[in-house]
């Protein structure tokens with residue numbers, strides 16, 4: 077509950093910052109609207125009773141109050157709705173920005189790769205509306221409860237038994253909510269089916285997959301499956317609608333019966349001279365408003381509760397460790413990077429991916445990681461770059477644990493390309509320039525990075541990339557060169573040289589000659605950067621490239637089985653030598 081209040085305070089402060097005057101007007105309107113219902117009912121009662129008694133002054137006063145109440149109701153309803161959309165929209169923008177900023181400032185990628193975390197983000201983003209509306213749902217709840225209390229008080233003032241009418245409004249509102257919930261649940265349950273249905277259709281129309289679908293002649297079967305899924309979801313939704321309508325009709329019948337009984341009670345009171353015709357009018361007026369008042373109370377309580385659920389996720393995010401208090405990495409490596417007994421298990425995985433890895437990446441050297449698919453090479457790269465944190469052992473940078481370095485300052489001293497490089501379909505200048513955002517507008521720096529990576533210049537730096545955006549669609553190899561160019565941006569711009577360059581199959585999509593040239597380029601750079609002691613870590617399945625490395629580590633099922641220089645490993649005659657000879661024979 078403390079978290080709820082703290083968040084309410086936080087969102088209220090954002091609301092006041094975003095539009096203090098609009099917020100104050102809205103708050104006044106919300107409070108005014110609560111009094112309007114009672115004023116309208118009372119003015120109608122006075123109008124009828126004073127007309128019957130021939131009290132002209134009373135009639136005029138009732139007409140003026142009634143007219144004012146109607147006018148306020150009409151104006152406030154419209155203005156209030158628009159103001160609420162405006163204010164909550166602005167606050168939502170700020171809240172979403174804050175959430176995005178926090179998510180992107182987490183230095184590791186664990187939270188982006190694993191289902192429980194991803195579900196949390198989705199829930200936090202999904203509830204940004206409820207969070208932004210928190211001050212209003214809280215105020216609405218308080219005002220609606222007060223308004224309801226006034227209505228019930230007025231009914232009780234005629235005769236206490238009429239309070240039961242308010243009680244009959246509750247099933248009505250609950251039935252409406254149940255109908256909404258049934259519909260929502262059916263849609264939630266259908267979401268997965270519809271997502272599959274959409275994916276199946278996408279398979280048939282997206283250029284990448286359509287080729288395979290055509291080859292396998294599987295199009296009609298996929299379409300049939302997709303249609304069946306859509307139908308199942310549609311039937312579920314229709315059934316939910318019918319069930320909801322049944323609940324609503326039953327509750328309306330009960331409310332209508334209660335209303336009729338209330339009118340009988342009032343009629344008897346009038347007959348016995350214990351009440352007036354005006355009171356009957358008041359009952360009709362209040363009874364018609366009661367249901368909407370109850371709905372507002374329950375709706376605002378629901379919104380507050382929804383926000384309450386989001387509160388827990390929100391504070392979880394706020395408390396997620398984003399620690400940048402660590403020390404700076406050294407300006408140059410003298411010893412290198414050492415892995416001591418490093419183990420790693422992905423969150424939620426049943427087994428470790430890396431087991432007791434001992435490896436020394438000497439300053440200024442080039443180290444190649446080789447091994448079968450799934451051996452753990454990319455995972456090791458992710459640990460070196462701080463994208464994941466080892467589950468066991470230690471990773472030392474010049475003898476200092478990586479965990480004690482500032483993750484952001486360590487990031488700033490990394491360069492390279494990951495296996496799953498991004499295809500940024502922007503303008504060529506931006507696609508490459510994001511590698512060093514300060515120089516994204518510099519044609520000299522961007523142009524130089526492009527030419528050093530041997531990436532195509534296309535029709536100039538402002539060329540739009542990506543066929544879906546009406547631009548040029550680079551080939552896979554060209555995309556990979558663009559990723560390489562991106563990774564060169566920091567160095568080309570003259571930033572501090574990297575301490576660690578990771579190249580995870582950076583040239584898998586390149587032809588062998590291009591791969592050889594590019595790797596040579598990176599090796600030369602690494603040698604040139606020897607002063608900074610940069611370590612270059614390369615993952616490749618091509619042994620002609622791998623043999624150029626100073627040190628080679630062979631990974632098998634998350635363990636290092638062999639390591640040494642190319643001649644040493646060849647002389648040892650182990651797995652490396654066998655694989656090397658196999659590839660050599662294949663290329664002969």
Ligand SMILES: Nc1ncnc2c1ncn2[C@@H]1O[C@H](COP(=O)(O)OP(=O)(O)OP(=O)(O)O)[C@@H](O)[C@H]1O
Nearest residue numbers: 189422425429447448449450451452453454455456
């Ligand atoms: N995000 C992840 N969550 C859970 N398990 C993962 C994740 N990424 C990789 N793995 C698992 O870790 C193991 C090692 O994967 P990794 O990508 O490091 O292998 P690799 O040696 O680089 O393979 P390849 O040569 O195919 O690129 C695999 O069994 C893989 O299924």
